[in-house]
Amino acid sequence: MRWLTSLAARLMPLAFLLIAATAVAQFWLQHAPSGLAIDGYLDSASAFLGKYAWWEMGVSLALWMIFFMGYFRERHRVAYPDLVDGSRIMDILDRLTNRSALEAKLASQPEAIFIDAEQLAIALKAKVIGQNGACDDMAAQIRRRLALKQRGKPVGVFLLAGPPGTGKTYLAKCLGTALQRKLLHFDMTQFSSGGHGATQLFGSAKGYVGSDVYGKLTSGLRDAPDAVVLLDEIEKAHADVQKNFLTAWNDGFVTEASDGKQISTTQAIFILTTNAATDALQSLSELHANDSDELRRTSTNALRESGFAPEIINRLDRIFFFKPLSGLDVARVVALEIESMIKSYGLNVSLGGIDPEVLYDMMRRQGRLGTAASARDLVRIAEESIADTLIEAKQKGHTRVSLVTVDGRVIARPET
Incomplete structure (x- = not known):
């Protein structure tokens, strides 16, 4: 727009002269005295200018409009930066935020991924014995959630509940292999103490021992953002350690204590396992096999009664029930x-x-x-x-x- 304004300003004197000459020509044609020696030449020139008078007037008017528009934009550049250079949105971002940082963040958002749920289920069932229902359901859930382009949260937070030795941990390992994702495996019985357990996973604040090293979870997700994070026997972890995961599951990031950096969890899959309330959950899964809503309600009540914190239960996307193996x-x-x-x-x-x-x-x-x-x-x-x-x-x-x-x-x- 600036170059057009500049050109209009340069042509403005010529436009003014054309208008003046046209006006003189029109006057001459109507009021010129006769008998002058140069009558023929003046009449021809006046006729020519008069013929194109409307065209000259139109061009001149356009030049004046362009000039005044440019002047208006330059005059109000500071007051209305969102009108500059024809890029309203980006100029607002330049004025109000760090546009480069925002663009980088948007570029890091996960793209939609489409997988074959049937093939994933087959791969899982070939390894995880006796849990065909859980494998089919897991494959379907993963397919749906990976297909979401904008999540803002992990791909999934899934709880695998059932007796020991039924394949809960093994399913998480097989899922990582089938999806070609790194497995971050944490035995939560090792994090039964609050402060120490949290620092092992999320790092130590500056001034404390180990503050120059990232936590096991934060470093793992930093290096492999799309990892399968296995939290084995989550109920054994200290309540303070469990609560540290709330932002990971709800807000899509965990904070590394040593430098305050936020590590994204939006591409990760969290698998939690538990042996709690085994008998009650087994009975409920059989009783409400055909009513998923009632099964969810009653199973969350059973988990709450067994000691699970409500805020942890509320952030679970799905509960999978593993049957005891036999024969x-x-x-x-x-x-x-x-x-x-x-x-x-x-x-x-x-x-x-x-x-x-x-x-x-x-x-x-x-x-x-x-x-x-x-x-x-x-x-x-x-x-x-x-x-x-x-x-x-x-x-x-x-x-x-x-x-x-x-x-x-x-x-x-x-x-x-």
């Missing part, structure tokens, strides 16, 4: 744990290479531990039963083995 589902879990252990020693298991007697014995031993038994107990039982024979097989150079029971002992035999 062949237990055998499947045992078989998967054995296969994982064999691979951890650099070996492979032969097709059909686990003697049913081996599985049955481990299932029986875990069953004696009662409902308090967990996957960790199963790993311990497997280590006691097969670790030594796997080490011997590896030392002998075997690569693929079968497990059989001989005189009450498990033996790793090489594939023939």
Whole structure:
């Protein structure tokens, strides 16, 4: 606009002369005396100027309008900065805020992501045994929430409730693998003290020991903003530690205590697990299986009665109920744990290479531990039963083995 105003100002004298000449020509045509020697020339010039009088007047008027518009804009530049350069919104932002910082923040907002819920569910069910309903529901929830372009909160805050050893922790790990996201795993029993537990996760304020190092959670989310954050046995954490997560779930950030920096949580998935109110939740999940609203209401009441803070419950997006394992589902879990252990020693298991007697014995031993038994107990039982024979097989150079029971002992035999 400035260059146009400048051009109009330069052409303004010429426009003035044209108007004056046109006026003189019109006057001459109407009032000129006759008999002059130059009558012919003046008549021709006057006729020419008169013919284009309206065009000259229009151009001149346009030039004057452009000039005065430019003058008005320059005169009110300070009073009305939002009218400058034709960019009303951005000029307001320049005047009232840090536009560059705002643009950077908007650029960091998560984009909508579309995943195949069916394929995700299949991947989860292939690993997490006996919890098909929870796997299907989890896949559907993740798909819906990732598709939201503007969230302002985490992708999801999900509570997995149920007896120990049913696959809650394992589901979170499998979810991270399936989505190709880093897993940040925190055993919340280690954060049962208020102040110390909070500093481990969220950092220490300046002047305190460790203030030069970020907390475990804040550093993890800083380096992997889209991580799956697993808070195992959340009910065991101190109440003050739990409350530190409220801004993460409600406002979309956590604050690092050492420097006050806000770390975004809008791309993260929070998975909480609990063993609290197991019996009550199991009964409610069966009683209200076809009424999701009533199940949500009654299950949150059960969690509140078991000690969960209301502000934590209110920020849960979904509660998933895990069923106790029985029969062949237990055998499947045992078989998967054995296969994982064999691979951890650099070996492979032969097709059909686990003697049913081996599985049955481990299932029986875990069953004696009662409902308090967990996957960790199963790993311990497997280590006691097969670790030594796997080490011997590896030392002998075997690569693929079968497990059989001989005189009450498990033996790793090489594939023939």
